[in-house]
Amino acid sequence: MKRHAPATARNSEALAAVLAQELPRTGLLLEIASGSGEHAVFMAARFPDLAWQPSDIDPDALASVDAWAQETGHPNLLPACALDASQPDWPIGRADAVLCVNMIHISPWAATEGLFAGAGRLLAPSAPLVLYGPFIEEQTPTAESNQAFDASLRARNPDWGLRQVEAIDALAAANGLARTARHSMPANNLTLVYRAA
Template sequence: MSAKQHAPATLRNRDPIAAVLAQELPARGRVLEIAAGTGEHAVFFADRFPALLWQPTDPSPEALASIAAYRADYGGTNLAAPLLLDAAAPEHWPVAEADALVCINMVHISPWEATCGLFRGAARLLGSSGGGPLILYGPYIEAGVETTASNREFDASLKARNPLWGLREAEALDALAAQHGMARSARHALPANNIMLVYR
């Protein structure tokens, strides 16, 4: 039985995400993907950006096994072996440097402490890379922007599964970034009521 897991949303969102990444990622360097999940995004983006070394990470052993299984079928040389990384514990991250961080669909499906750790770790790693980006993808609540019914329902379902989960306010992320010497540099609207927020 294959260790590969499949996230149906990946096939729908990978091209729009890649279009934004093409604008925001450096031409070369190491991209650290936090909470890489199944590994399907990692393989797709490594293939799309061959000049970048893509480093997937996840705190779940099942996810790491899935990433490794997809990587085994990848023909390129720029997809690193997955690493165990818990965003909530940035002092124990197994990575000392990165030129960009990418985090897809983690912020709302994890405790707030994971997002706090994400920004703390990003500030440490990116501070020495000359201002590389932290790029987040997912659904967010924004001041002055009406939250769609589908996102409100999604938020309620997340909180029913785990009261520590739920859609976060973009302005709360901005404030968190400021605490670590970072600021939002871009907002990109994507399909299905998702957005990408970029911090530097």
């Protein structure tokens, strides 16, 4: 039932340090593509005053999230909900923050378009959309490991692959958000923060 993603344990502490700078102290956080649920459990413990709403498109992932939640018992960790980021009918009507970790490069571009459209609908002015993962930047050389990762993703699915930050910035602007922060992370990853205007 419970899934385990090794990368989650490696990046949780570094991500939490950035989230402590960027998230509101209280309110509802919607996590898109929660995967195994290990981030949700870790972050719910780290941010006890935030109601943490995990979500995923995969029923097995939802079951894993809820299994982790049941084991740890954090009162602010809500039951996982089914959510397809590429579709407009999200089960959440508002949020004080949105977090999306390691989804954009392993999903079709339509999922990223839907993510920003949804965040644009849900978030109040100045509320954050936080993205974590590997990206490509026009003015920054791409690490060889990320180049190889991008090639392997595209070989598995031509709709996948590392995304250009500049393309994401343009998509954000089209949905009423603007990038307010860029944090360099371990293993050639970035945390990008967008806020509603």
